[in-house]
Amino acid sequence: MTNSESVRIAENVGEQPPWWRWGPYLSERSWGTVREDYSPNGDAWRYLPHDLARSKAYRWGEDGLAGICDRYQLLVFALGLWNGRDPILKERAFGLDMWEGNHGEDVKDYYFYLDNTPTHSYMRYLYKYPQGEYPYQELIRENQRRAGSGAEFELLDTGIFKDNRYFDVEVEYAKASPDDICIRISAHNRGPDAAPLHILPQLWFRNTWAWSEPRGPIPTIRLLKKAGAYTCLLADSSELPPLPGLLFPYQLGKRYLYADGDCTPLFTNNETHSQRVYGSHATNPSPYVKDAFHRHIINGETCVNPAQTGTKSCLHYRLDIPAGESVQLTLRLTPTAMQQPFADIGRVFSQRRAEADTFYEALHPPKATLEERRVQRQALAGLLWSKQVYLFDVHQWLHGDLPNSPPPASRKKIRNQHWEHLNSMRVLLMPDKWEYPWFAAWDLAIASVPMALVDPAFAKNQLWLMLFEQFQHPNGQLPAYEWDFSDLNPPVHAWAVWRVYNMEKRLHNKTDRNFLETCFHKLLINFTWWTNKVDNHGNNVFEGGFLGLDNIAVVDRSQALPQGEVLEQSDATGWMAMFCLNMMRMALELAGENKAYEGLATKFLQHYVYIGAAMKQMGGRDYQLWDETDGFFYDVLRHPDDSFDKFRVRSLVGLIPLFAVERLEEGWLKPFPSFSANLNWFLANRNHFTQFSCHCLNQGQQSTYLLSVPNQQQIKRLLARVFDQDEFLSPFGMRSLSKVHAGQPFKYGASEVRYEPAEAESKLKGGNSNWRGPVWFPAGFLMIEALRKLDRALGPTFVLDVVLDDNPYPVAMTLGALARELANRMIRLFVPDAQGHRPIYGADPCFRQDPYWRDHILFHEYFHAETGKGLGASHQTWTALVAALIDEWRC
Incomplete structure (x- = not known):
């Protein structure tokens, strides 16, 4: 421009x-x-x-x-x-x-x-x-x-x-x-x-x-x-x-x-x-x-x-x-x-x-309608309005300003006592300047993607700040959010860095290798923290805790379990597999000019393979995170005596492993002889690991390796649930919990997980956010991205029979077509329907009919899975991802 x-x-x-x-x-x-x-x-x-x-x-x-x-x-x-x-x-x-x-x-x-x-x-x-x-x-x-x-x-x-x-x-x-x-x-x-x-x-x-x-x-x-x-x-x-x-x-x-x-x-x-x-x-x-x-x-x-x-x-x-x-x-x-x-x-x-x-x-992309352009512009306006000067010196806050009036001694034991290095005088992108007027690591990373549409420099600045010494802990952890910097958000920072880097290359013909390399070095430290801290038993299965999904689980994942149990998490392990692949791709990009990075690309490829194998065989134990009977990934609660309970809850937890996907084409790998040699050696000599997550696809004269935790059969079984209207497929995107659990709630002891399509009835994490049914933009956006990658790898012959809307007959659809279907449903939330009503406003007559209300769009935190009504925070910045969907699906 x-x-x-x-x-x-x-x-x-x-x-x-x-x-x-x-x-x-x-x-x-x-x-x-x-x-x-x-x-x-x-x-x-x-x-x-x-x-x-x-x-x-x-x-x-x-x-x-x-x-x-x-x-x-x-x-x-x-x-x-x-x-x-x-x-x-x-x-x-x-x-x-x-x-x-x-x-x-x-x-x-x-x-x-x-x-x-x-x-x-x-x-x-x-x-x-x-x-x-x-x-x-x-x-x-x-x-x-x-x-x-x-x-x-x-x-x-x-x-x-x-x-x-x-x-x-x-x-x-x-x-x-x-x-x-x-x-x-x-x-x-x-x-x-x-x-x-x-x-x-x-x-x-x-x-x-x-x-x-x-x-x-x-x-x-x-x-x-x-x-x-x-x-x-x-x-x-x-x-x-x-x-x-x-x-x-x-x-x-x-x-x-x-x-x-x-x-x-x-x-x-x-x-x-x-x-x-x-x-x-x-x-x-x-x-x-x-x-x-x-x-x-x-x-x-x-x-x-x-x-x-x-x-x-x-x-x-x-x-x-x-x-x-x-x-x-x-x-x-x-x-x-x-x-x-x-x-x-x-x-x-x-x-x-x-x-x-x-x-x-x-x-605006050329095929966007007038209404879609209105939505995109207001989404980006809300994103830009949501910048905030974030002033916070944790050391000063803990110890107080005035020697004669110190804060209560108890405050040093309440929260953030291990984060005295954190000192911010930065302008940061808030999740919502009223409900969440403090940064959250994964909200900020995700919101940097739509920000890169309009201001790549600010998007890159935001991603770097979380890796800067005054934010990132000396041990490598990224701060989660001010209520508890030590809590865990999903490790999506590497994904955001890699995506923003590529968006700037695509949209502005600029390749900022200095940004990529600088972030990569700090992400290495963060990755090491995850593997040392959150993989407690060294078996490549992760116990990530909260991970931003508030009440999605049977138990409060932020708290230690009372009898010393360990919750081995499908989502934490899936996020880490995605982290590995993001780091591998960054290392290969950097290896184009510095061959030393090929060794790091190999390291992350191998770590990814070990994680994929662990999800399938759990170190030789008699259970897996993958459940062959149900065709789904579940969390496993392992007791001190090595007995276990599988939490058969069909939720985003079991779909996140799909997000870890990349493809490696034989011809594309020619500039990287060291990485290629190590890949071939690994495939030949460690097949008992690689068979679970590195799948060779012979396409014409060359081979393509699909890096995916589920294999092709398992992908079809998972996606059959994602695009089942009685399970995950909402008229407005992807539900965070299967609708099956409306009539079949999962119970464990005194705890219950039931499908709740709107606000949370359960009060884990204060009841702010409900992950037991509503549509959430980050999850849908990442699923769309995974489908597009899988489609490029598996090609047009890999189809899924799905029943959509009122059509009683299944239609064979490629994964690319399914990605478009999901994107269209999410965009549909904000665009007037045939009656001129935006689903985000539910049945409210003021927003539906009044000319002084109906075109003023709010970008809520999450959405009622059945009606599309916006819920939670009113100006959630990661919902500006709809601007990126319009950019990518209306070009």
């Missing part, structure tokens, strides 16, 4: 890429997070709940609505709202935790990431704000009454949006230059009557000064000018020293916020209201504290600074908007003093919007 946005992307290089200096790096939620938890028991949600968030200064990062900030979040801009009725100033999104009756943590507000470009040159965000009193307590009471059973009680269910009595508040950003940001806030009254609305654009400094003794230097925001044409605030940190902990000096200097229209500037300090947070005995560090705007505007208190200076400011607009009409506010945040700040702002917005259109038109 050659257009203005792609030129900016090309310019975005160096130690501090210019177009990344400002972006949507603000969290949607910092309250209720591990970083802000200084409790003695690790109860993060109750230590800093939503009710205290407006009053307590955050230690590790800010939150807000539609917010932006600089690269290190020294200065923040975000939106505040009040409808004249709410008991709380709307400064951040509200949601419930699992103790309040939900299936898991869940945001209740409706906001949409409508547009964004890789350089954030143009961004658009929409928030739907009710005109009636926000029903905080009703949401809590009703969800508690439901006690986590059935559907969650959502904001739409309260009737608060009846008769369209709400405002569509849209925030747009357009960069005139990397540091010069034009802002438009539009409020549309969708209701039948005029309604009041207070709009409060807020500008504040993150509190960096309260965490030392004595307190550090403090920046200021002050009123610079209040004239008829505009209001100007000056945020000044130019006297502060450079931000510590960086390899280069970083200072923000001065920023001017210009605002048009009639507004009242208000000032306070971003300081904790200690008396409210800690009790009346506490002393406030300043008479002007964080919640001053809330108290002043809603309660009428005299609590803002009359001197019109502070570290937190807002511009208070009091508006009355007639029915069906709208207002628009214009602001500009810039490092330059301007005489006419709004003279060119219309041109900037028009130009950046047009450039965004041009960029995405060039990106």
Whole structure:
């Protein structure tokens, strides 16, 4: 692509890429997070709940609505709202935790990431704000009454949006230059009557000064000018020293916020209201504290600074908007003093919007429909909006900031005490900036794939960061997620590195061998950690624990089993087989220029073969992970006396071994004589291992070796279940648990696994995510990729007879056709059906019919296997994989 946005992307290089200096790096939620938890028991949600968030200064990062900030979040801009009725100033999104009756943590507000470009040159965000009193307590009471059973009680269910009595508040950003940001806030009254609305654009400094003794230097925001044409605030940190902990000096200097229209500037300090947070005995560090705007505007208190200076400011607009009409506010945040700040702002917005259109038109594949293009663009917009400055120094967090006020000693035993090296000042891609405002290793790796469609540099940066010394543990482990960095996510990092490398080669004709080689070295260390730590008995069968699939198993896989049992896992072992093949392919790619890598390619080929053999023969013992009777892979619970129980649960656990697949063509291997010789020796002399997972296919004049844990017969048996509508095949993709378990739940002792197509009834891992039936994009995407690889290896004569939809007769389909079928079903989730309804929105009439709702797309965490309704987190970044599916299946 050659257009203005792609030129900016090309310019975005160096130690501090210019177009990344400002972006949507603000969290949607910092309250209720591990970083802000200084409790003695690790109860993060109750230590800093939503009710205290407006009053307590955050230690590790800010939150807000539609917010932006600089690269290190020294200065923040975000939106505040009040409808004249709410008991709380709307400064951040509200949601419930699992103790309040939900299936898991869940945001209740409706906001949409409508547009964004890789350089954030143009961004658009929409928030739907009710005109009636926000029903905080009703949401809590009703969800508690439901006690986590059935559907969650959502904001739409309260009737608060009846008769369209709400405002569509849209925030747009357009960069005139990397540091010069034009802002438009539009409020549309969708209701039948005029309604009041207070709009409060807020500008504040993150509190960096309260965490030392004595307190550090403090920046200021002050009123610079209040004239008829505009209001100007000056945020000044130019006297502060450079931000510590960086390899280069970083200072923000001065920023001017210009605002048009009639507004009242208000000032306070971003300081904790200690008396409210800690009790009346506490002393406030300043008479002007964080919640001053809330108290002043809603309660009428005299609590803002009359001197019109502070570290937190807002511009208070009091508006009355007639029915069906709208207002628009214009602001500009810039490092330059301007005489006419709004003279060119219309041109900037028009130009950046047009450039965004041009960029995405060039990106959309030619066969994508108009609706599929809309889906792809919004999926990528949500991905780009989900960047967040992730600030966390675990050593500092464990030991505390102030010697005279140390955190409880117990906190050093609660979580993450082995991760004191982890220190992040990075912009990271969050799984969801409200529900999961912290990185998760496998979410981040998977989300890097759709990110590579629009910004390969950022995708590669994300993958490298998890391997960087300040993240990867000295022992080689990658951190899982902040609730427990020592927990285990699936080892998909090598897969993501290899895929992003190849996507950049395909889409941008660029081969970044330095990225590949650098990541490969660190992945070697990670692989060694897995083999030494998780293969406890050295038999190439892995006990991976949690592995991100929450409640999929019969037992909680994060916990040690009570009698010393060992759970030998089909999915953990399958992931490790895939890890081996990814590393083998990377080593061969690097061997094209450095023959030393051929030996490493051989090492990973052989390790893969040992894993494949172990899954089939378990070191000569009388059981296998493969079950010949059922034609499926199962977990095995091995007892200390070597007796065992096979967990006959047909779930993703037994399908993941299919993901480990590659093919080696005899002609393609000619440039690698050492690897070829070792392969031939291994096939000739270790056939008792290779027979299980290295299958020779004679095709014409040359041989092709199919590297696959299941053989051809076993592949057919597994895929027969995947494409059986009574088992795994949903109208919208691949179920995570066979539908057979609806009528035949698996029971083991007091535990039961039953098919649950929607939210989880079982509460393992807090009940956040349900892997007992719903459709999940990562699993479906990896299955599609495996089918395509198998199709290329096995060719058009390898077919499967399947019955699809209402057709009573089976159809013979190649594996490539089955991959397309699965991709189409997953894309179908977001595209209007024959009645114009998007399946992701279920039966909700608002989303199905209302023109102000129906085209605003959410990318949920997972999906109801029977209806397609979106469930879990509302803005899950790995669901942006739908953009990659559209790219690859509509070209």
